[in-house]
Amino acid sequence: MDIQGIDHIELFVGDARQAAFYFDRAVGFELRGQGGPETGLAGQRSLLLGQGEIRMLLTTGLTGGHPAARYVRRHGDGVAVIALAVDDAAAAYAELVRRGAAPVTPPSTFTGADTEVVTAEVAGVGDVRHRLVSRRGDPAQFLPGAVAVTPPRGDGGRLLVDIDHLAICVPPGRLAGTVGHYRDVFGFAEVFAERVEVAGQAMNSTVVRSPSGRVTLVLLEPDRSHRPGQLDAFLQQHAGAGVQHLALRTDDIVTAVAALAARGVRFAGTPASYYDALQARVGPVDAPLERLRDLGVLVDRDHAGQLLQIFTESVHVRRTLFLELIERRGARSFGSGNIRALYEAKERELAAAGEGRTVAAPTSQEVRA
Structure with missing residues (x-):
């Protein structure tokens, strides 16, 4: 079984048209297709958006019993499906079930002119599913006969490149078991693990990656022997495990952040003093420091290079799912050095203001694990 990459992601949302309006007008996605009862998608409305190599399906249940409606009642808007591109979806489904994956939806075939798409689904983490997708023929035909393709307005946009x-x-207590599930069932490898402790909070994280290197999951677990933090808040507000954030890669984060901010995207704030110690911590940065400060872009480094990143504020009523923009300049890690750096910057800022007191860790709007 060869997991080649992420074919698409699907968000279950309360209002697909409203969600599409935000991702279109603010984040730069464009409508690439749509489907509903008139195309054979019973009980749902789905809108397909795209930008660069990213495909995002937004689905709203039109009846109370639809899986999307049940998901939204329990979790709010969120990533419900991570679709994996494979060479043979039916064979991959059978192999995953044999290895212990819980079956959800058996293989289905969608056909069009010189095009065939086969899908099947197995359970992932919590209520997140993995949809296996194999394609033959025209790649623009997302689900022939079920999602009608919409002619693109332009080149699809290149501010954001891929997932x-x-x-x-x-x-x-679930991290080790989840890592083992992706290792033993999906064939992913554990590529990075760490524990972060700061300001009385603690979290464990493990990164698992497909053999192709094209699918990366960062698995996070709070340590409840320490003070509750943003991961605890997510689990409570989301009613269990799920996708906390979606990281979208860009080749030029300064341009992307400036453009998205001009369109109304709100980004998490960064203390100004964070940048006072930035170059001492990560070395010279190939971007104007003042521009990074103005935009709030964070910088971290590992043995392979630097990465630049920033997080959006959540637009969802439960304050759960948010986005990350990331530009990799050789770095392979995920910016954990920014957690402590942001906390220390906040302390310096308060000390300079003469507060002279111990402060709590940055809020979830100031630092994203």
Whole structure:
């Protein structure tokens, strides 16, 4: 079984048209297709958006019993499906079930002119599913006969290029079992693990990656022997495990952040003093420091290079799912050095203001694990 990459992601949302309006007008996606009862998608309305190599399906249940409606009632808007591109979806489904994956939807075939798409689904983490997708023929035909293709307005946009990773939060005590599931069932490898402690909070994280290197999941677990933090808040507000954030890669984060901010995207704030120690911590940065400060872009480094990143504020009523923009300049890690750096910057800022007191860790709007 060869997992080649992420074919698409599907968000279950309360209002697909409203969600599409935000991703179109603010984040730069464009409508590439749509489907509903008139195309054979019973009980749902789905809108397909795209930008660069990213495909995002937004689905709203039109009846109370539809899986999307049940998901939204329990979790709010969120990533419900991570679709994996494979060479043979039916064979991959059979192999995953044999290895212990819980079956959800058996293989289905969608056909069009010189095009065939086969899909099947197995369970992932919590209520997140993995849809296996194999394609033959025209790649623009997303689901022939079910999602009608919409002619693109332009070149699809290039501010955001592809999906770098997805961060999934699991309850305390579930991290090791989840890592083992992706290793033993999906064939992913554990490529990075760490524990972060700061300001009385603690979290464990493990990164698993497909053999192709094209699917990366960052698995996060809070340590409840320490003070509750943003991961605990996510688990409570989301009612269990799920995708905490979606990281979208860009080749030019300064241009992308400036453009998205001009369109109304709100980004998490960064203390100004964070940048006072930036070059001492990560070395010279190939971007104007003042421009990074103005935009709030964070910088971290590892043995392979630097990465630049920033997080959006959540637009969802439960304050759960948010986006990350990331530009990799050789770095292979995920910016964990920014957690402590942001906390220390906040302390310096308060000390300079003469507060002279111990402060709590940055809020979830100031630092994203």
